[in-house]
Amino acid sequence: MSRKARIPAAMVRLMGGGERHAWTLEELHSGLARQGEATDFSSVFRAAEKLASGGVIRKLLIDDGRARFELAAAHHDHLYCTRCHALVPVPCLIGREDFAALERETGVAVLDHQLILSGVCRACRTAPDQDQRPSEDPA
Amino acid sequence: MSRKARIPAAMVRLMGGGERHAWTLEELHSGLARQGEATDFSSVFRAAEKLASGGVIRKLLIDDGRARFELAAAHHDHLYCTRCHALVPVPCLIGREDFAALERETGVAVLDHQLILSGVCRACRTAPDQDQRPSEDPA
DNA sequence: CTAAGTGCAAATCATTTGCAACCAG
DNA sequence: CTGGTTGCAAATGATTTGCACTTAG
Numbered sequence: 001m002s003r004k005a006r007i008p009a010a011m012v013r014l015m016g017g018g019e020r021h022a023w024t025l026e027e028l029h030s031g032l033a034r035q036g037e038a039t040d041f042s043s044v045f046r047a048a049e050k051l052a053s054g055g056v057i058r059k060l061l062i063d064d065g066r067a068r069f070e071l072a073a074a075h076h077d078h079l080y081c082t083r084c085h086a087l088v089p090v091p092c093l094i095g096r097e098d099f100a101a102l103e104r105e106t107g108v109a110v111l112d113h114q115l116i117l118s119g120v121c122r123a124c125r126t127a128p129d130q131d132q133r134p135s136e137d138p139a
Numbered sequence: 140m141s142r143k144a145r146i147p148a149a150m151v152r153l154m155g156g157g158e159r160h161a162w163t164l165e166e167l168h169s170g171l172a173r174q175g176e177a178t179d180f181s182s183v184f185r186a187a188e189k190l191a192s193g194g195v196i197r198k199l200l201i202d203d204g205r206a207r208f209e210l211a212a213a214h215h216d217h218l219y220c221t222r223c224h225a226l227v228p229v230p231c232l233i234g235r236e237d238f239a240a241l242e243r244e245t246g247v248a249v250l251d252h253q254l255i256l257s258g259v260c261r262a263c264r265t266a267p268d269q270d271q272r273p274s275e276d277p278a
Numbered sequence: 279c280t281a282a283g284t285g286c287a288a289a290t291c292a293t294t295t296g297c298a299a300c301c302a303g
Numbered sequence: 304c305t306g307g308t309t310g311c312a313a314a315t316g317a318t319t320t321g322c323a324c325t326t327a328g
Contacts, residue, residue, distance in 0.1 A: 003283055003327045025317080040285045045318070047283095061200035065293085066317065079247045090241060094254070098232050106227060107261030108218045115233070115254045122246030142302045142307055164292080179310045184293070186308095204318080205292065 008047040010037040012056060015071050022060060022068040022078075022087050060114060062087065077115040083124035090117070147186040149176040151195060154210050161199060161207040161217075161226050199253060201226065216254040222263035229256070 014031050015023060023031065029044045048069050051057040060068040060078065064085060079088040092115075099110040153170050154162060162170065168183045187208050190196040199207040199217065203224060218227040231254075238249040 003281080003325085005283060007284080042286080042319080043284055049319095059202060061202060063198060063200060079241065079245055079249070081247065082250075088245060088247065090245060093237050093241075094232060099256070102218065102229060102232075102256065106218055106229060108220065108227065108256075109258045109260075109264060110218070110256045111221075111258040113254060113256040115252060117238070117241065117247075117249045117252040119248045119250040121248075125248060142300085142309095144308065146309080181294080181311080182309055188294095 005047070005050075007032070007037070007039050007043045008051055010035070010039075011044070011047050011051065012071070015057065015069070021089055022070045024066045024068055026066070028069065058112070058114075060087075060116070062116070077117065079121075080116050080118045081121040081124055082118050083120050086121055088121070144186070144189075146171070146176070146178050146182045147190055149174070149178075150183070150186050150190065151210070154196065154208070160228055161209045163205045163207055165205070167208065197251070197253075199226075199255070201255070217256065218260070219255050219257045220260035220263055221257050222259050225260055227260070 010032055011028060014028065014035060014037075020027070025041065025044050025048060028048065029039070029041050032039055032044065048057065048059075052059050052069065055072055057069045058072040060070060062068055062080060062085075068087065075092055076089040077092050077094075079090050080086075081088075094113055094115060099113075103109055149171055150167060153167065153174060153176075159166070159170075164180065164183050164187060167187065168178070168180050171178055171183065187196065187198075191198050191208065194211055196208045197211045199209060201207055201219060201224075207226065214231055215228040216231050216233075218229050219225075220227075233252055233254060238252075242248055
């Protein structure tokens, strides 16, 4: 080896900051800049790639064109509002026992899972029809 | 109205053919061609878009860059082998009761969900390390 | 010296969109 | 006519990659 990775570390620190729980690469990029760790987008990409493959963070696939990343530490599933695009973490609905059963039946060793529930959040159902701006973790 | 949509219909027919359960746009495109319904890629895209919004088919987000589409009729979840990229349908693990509980707690009306379990299938665990070609619904 | 980490620029690639031609009702 | 449908070409946009430079070990 030769040099300690600066970006990955800063990224984990940023993600653990509590402001947000799921980040797009762009948000990570600007987030790092905001905390004095300005860097190139490709470095953000590679750091995320590395952290994800190392199991430190998890990549989420949302149907809006951009991947999100979250710390893998606290596992939870997600509720996605198709109207305002809020992504709300919810307690995990899948249990170990389900995995075991599936593994027995299918022969596939389940290592991870991604559950995204989608629908319309209360605010959006109540509010008029106007198209709302993306927001995350609505307070 | 004015004209009956040729592509969407052919697409549903193709997807119900049983050969495959999840299709990329590219596969749908070539699949249609193979069954004498040659068409443009953008038409495939638009047909998928329309069918998906109409609830006839469902869009799946797999972490390999391409979306997959499957008939929504028979709902099931998926097992994704991260090694050979096989996508195996498995019985759904989530129940209505879970939805109801979540809706009560979060206020989000759950309309749909996507659960993708990932891991390594039996073949890949047994086989040597070589990187295998993508295959789907391995016989 | 040596290899991993980084920045910058350029390439990829699936996905989308604009627009004119078409056609069943 | 009319408005949805289709084909073709071009635009988008997020993601990736090539490459040279830097620096810790």
